[in-house]
Amino acid sequence: MGTTTYTGLSGEVVPCPPRAGTLYDVMELILDRGMVIDVFIRVSLVGIEILKIDARIVVASVDTYLRFAEACNRLDLERDSGSVTVPELFSGQAAKSIGKSKVKDAARSVGESVRSAVGAGGDSDEESEEESQPQRRRRSAARTGAASRRRRKEED
Amino acid sequence: MTVTDEGIYVYGIVRAGHPLPPALGGVGDPPGTVGRVEEGRLAAVISQAPPRLRARRRDLLAHQELLLALAEDGPVLPMRFGMVAPDESVIRRQLSEAEDRQLAALEGVAGRVEINVKALPADEALPALVKGDATIRGLREAARRRPSYEANVRLGEAVATALARRASEAGRDIVRELSSSAHAVCAGPQVTGCQVNVSFLVDRGDGAGFVAEAERLARQRQDHVVLRVAGPLPCYSFLEPLPSATPLGA
Numbered sequence: 001m002g003t004t005t006y007t008g009l010s011g012e013v014v015p016c017p018p019r020a021g022t023l024y025d026v027m028e029l030i031l032d033r034g035m036v037i038d039v040f041i042r043v044s045l046v047g048i049e050i051l052k053i054d055a056r057i058v059v060a061s062v063d064t065y066l067r068f069a070e071a072c073n074r075l076d077l078e079r080d081s082g083s084v085t086v087p088e089l090f091s092g093q094a095a096k097s098i099g100k101s102k103v104k105d106a107a108r109s110v111g112e113s114v115r116s117a118v119g120a121g122g123d124s125d126e127e128s129e130e131e132s133q134p135q136r137r138r139r140s141a142a143r144t145g146a147a148s149r150r151r152r153k154e155e156d
Numbered sequence: 157m158t159v160t161d162e163g164i165y166v167y168g169i170v171r172a173g174h175p176l177p178p179a180l181g182g183v184g185d186p187p188g189t190v191g192r193v194e195e196g197r198l199a200a201v202i203s204q205a206p207p208r209l210r211a212r213r214r215d216l217l218a219h220q221e222l223l224l225a226l227a228e229d230g231p232v233l234p235m236r237f238g239m240v241a242p243d244e245s246v247i248r249r250q251l252s253e254a255e256d257r258q259l260a261a262l263e264g265v266a267g268r269v270e271i272n273v274k275a276l277p278a279d280e281a282l283p284a285l286v287k288g289d290a291t292i293r294g295l296r297e298a299a300r301r302r303p304s305y306e307a308n309v310r311l312g313e314a315v316a317t318a319l320a321r322r323a324s325e326a327g328r329d330i331v332r333e334l335s336s337s338a339h340a341v342c343a344g345p346q347v348t349g350c351q352v353n354v355s356f357l358v359d360r361g362d363g364a365g366f367v368a369e370a371e372r373l374a375r376q377r378q379d380h381v382v383l384r385v386a387g388p389l390p391c392y393s394f395l396e397p398l399p400s401a402t403p404l405g406a
Contacts, residue, residue: 011223013402017170023213023217025219025272026220026272026275026382026385026386026389026392027216028344028347028353029272029344029355029389029393030216030219030220030236030344030390030392031216031236031238031271032236032238032345032356033344033345033391033392034234034235034236034237034392034395034396035168035169035207035233035234035235035236035239036235036236036239037235037241037250038238039239039241039246039249040166040239040241040242040246040250041163041239041240041241041242042210042238042239042240043205043210043211043238055297062309062312063301064312064316065308065309065311065313065315065316066268066308066309067312068282068311068312068315068316069299069307069308069309069312069315070308070310070312072282072286072292072296072299072311072312072315073296073299073300073308073311075282075283075286075296076312103390104157114354116243117339122334
């Protein structure tokens with residue numbers, strides 16, 4: 001059976017629940033690669049968008065630019081800031097008004113595109129079937145992982 | 157197998173006699189019963205297509221896991237998700253018409269797996285980037301001296317561009333290094349936010365070592381790139397007979 005590992009931000013190797021991890025990281029292969037036979041019919045994939053695979057991705061938008069500028073301006077280059085992470089940078093006072101809500105919005109919109117990519121949110125029976133799946137919790141945990149790390153850092 | 161209006165869902169193509177994994181259902185709710193349509197030296201692995209089939213999470217997983225389980229017992233040509241044949245006779249005709257080519261393609265993936273590598277920007281390497289990039293340091297000084305919306309957008313855009321460029325360069329370096337230990341390399345579809353998306357065809361027994369090597373190379377470049385490695389996978393990206401295999405019709 002497939003196993004998936006992630007090399008995390010700081011280079012640590014994080015074993016992931018293989019099923020959930022593999023699905024998100026390889027959905028574009030399942031949907032866009034693989035054999036096609038002309039005389040077969042393909043089910044409609046209307047509404048499927050290739051998902052953004054992670055909430056940390058850099059999206060070229062003014063919001064993201066401002067987020068980076070904010071983080072950049074708060075860097076203390078005199079100090080050895082090699083160990084300062086972006087979540088720490090975003091956790092300060094100034095970031096509370098802008099940065100955090102932006103990050104949360106980004107995380108939510110990624111979550112939404114994941115949901116539409118996996119076909120949820122359409123009929124109500126899918127909704128209930130999603131609820132009954134343990135993977136759903138894993139997915140939510142993965143989605144909010146960065147945010148909760150940030151929260152933990154603030155509480156420290 | 158009874159033919160329904162919905163047609164027959166096809167998971168993949170295997171050699172005739174390839175065993176079916178016990179206790180694995182197909183797409184649909186309840187999961188479809190998995191069967192085989194054999195023709196000549198090939199077989200299609202199938203189940204009845206469920207009504208209103210869509211790319212649901214559960215169905216994508218059923219497709220993927222059945223293919224992975226099948227691959228334990230020999231080569232599989234995975235179908236793209238969602239391929240449905242109108243009836244069994246169409247499958248039989250297809251298997252018999254394309255037999256030589258599909259046998260060659262099966263030969264090409266025998267004993268091999270696909271491993272996918274994606275390179276993403278290392279957002280958290282921002283301090284390293286600012287320290288090392290004179291242009292960005294200059295923009296940052298400008299934005300601090302005379303703070304303005306425009307100055308911040310210019311700074312942020314330069315940062316985003318630089319992070320993407322660093323991920324792209326490091327990702328390509330890693331792909332180059334990994335390529336020597338792969339039988340074949342195939343660029344994957346573009347994925348938003350991914351600077352590099354590449355699949356490798358490697359021997360099944362070398363899969364774990366390949367993943368470990370990818371992770372080692374990523375650690376060396378952790379100020380430049382976040383690498384996501386997935387596999388072993390069904391060989392979605394390597395379905396054409398490889399160049400080293402006998403060419404079509406030869």
